[in-house]
Amino acid sequence: MPAEEFVAGWISGALGLVLGHPFDTVKLLGFFKGMSFPIASIAVVNSVLFGVYSNALLALTATSHQERRAQPPSYTHVFIAGCTGGFLQAYCLAPFDLIKVRLQNQTEPRAKPGSPPPRYRGPVHCAASIFQAEGPRGLFRGAWALTLRDTPTLGIYFVTYEWLCRQFTPDGQTPSSGTVLVAGGFAGITSWVAATPLDVIKSRMQMAGLKQRAYRGLLDCMVSSARQEGLGVFFRGLTINSARAFPVNAVTFLSYEHLLLSWG
Numbered sequence: 424m425p426a427e428e429f430v431a432g433w434i435s436g437a438l439g440l441v442l443g444h445p446f447d448t449v450k451l452l453g454f455f456k457g458m459s460f461p462i463a464s465i466a467v468v469n470s471v472l473f474g475v476y477s478n479a480l481l482a483l484t485a486t487s488h489q490e491r492r493a494q495p496p497s498y499t500h501v502f503i504a505g506c507t508g509g510f511l512q513a514y515c516l517a518p519f520d521l522i523k524v525r526l527q528n529q530t531e532p533r534a535k536p537g538s539p540p541p542r543y544r545g546p547v548h549c550a551a552s553i554f555q556a557e558g559p560r561g562l563f564r565g566a567w568a569l570t571l572r573d574t575p576t577l578g579i580y581f582v583t584y585e586w587l588c589r590q591f592t593p594d595g596q597t598p599s600s601g602t603v604l605v606a607g608g609f610a611g612i613t614s615w616v617a618a619t620p621l622d623v624i625k626s627r628m629q630m631a632g633l634k635q636r637a638y639r640g641l642l643d644c645m646v647s648s649a650r651q652e653g654l655g656v657f658f659r660g661l662t663i664n665s666a667r668a669f670p671v672n673a674v675t676f677l678s679y680e681h682l683l684l685s686w687g
């Protein structure tokens with residue numbers, strides 16, 4: 424199994440997240456200030472995504488990353504490989520994402536001086552508290568919704584990227600850096616537009632354990648959210664997700680492609 428795609432995925436994920444960090448900090452109102460937790464989580468998850476994607480394509484088409492420009496895979500193969508990467512990355516992402524969402528939603532006490540200290544003191548304390556209160560399964564709360572969000576949307580992500588690269592690149596040639604930046608940026612936006620409705624539901628299910636708010640399942644969460652807040656609820660965060668997605672994914676794909684090219 425070629426390993427360089429995993430390493431390139433890790434490095435490019437780390438670079439992308441440095442760019443996306445200001446957006447995450449805004450979203451989390453300062454609770455997610457440090458870089459070590461995102462690097463340990465998002466970069467590792469990106470490594471799983473790109474590594475599994477490339478190895479799935481290798482299994483489906485018997486072509487390596489370098490051979491794929493001359494012998495481009497079909498969009499069906501790209502979609503299946505992207506979905507496979509998305510499915511596996513969702514399970515690695517689940518505990519980290521839960522911690523992020525829990526920290527993100529405890530902004531009130533910090534905002535008011537003299538109010539009680541926040542429930543979680545940081546990512547490690549948050550993980551330990553969830554583990555103590557809910558057991559190991561607690562760390563995977565919302566994982567099912569996350570898998571549903573990431574499996575098809577990462578198929579869409581790689582198909583969009585490939586399609587845009589092929590539109591602007593003569594047959595058999597390597598896409599220019601400008602093309603990779605634009606294709607990566609739009610792949611990020613397209614996938615986040617498709618992912619946002621399930622992203623909203625996933626976050627609500629992840630918060631349910633804390634708020635003593637019980638949903639009977641994913642469908643119940645969808646129906647009761649739509650009933651109470653209208654259909655607009657499924658598009659909450661769409662603007663910030665899209666604004667963040669362009670630079671993050673442009674840089675992720677550019678560094679990924681450059682690293683693999685330089686390693687030959």
Ligand SMILES: CN(C)C(=N)NCCC[C@H](N)C(=O)O
Binds near residue numbers: 436469580611614672
């Ligand atoms: C749920 N969706 C849409 C995705 N995971 N899309 C792929 C983008 C990955 C990148 N690290 C980012 O955070 O934008």
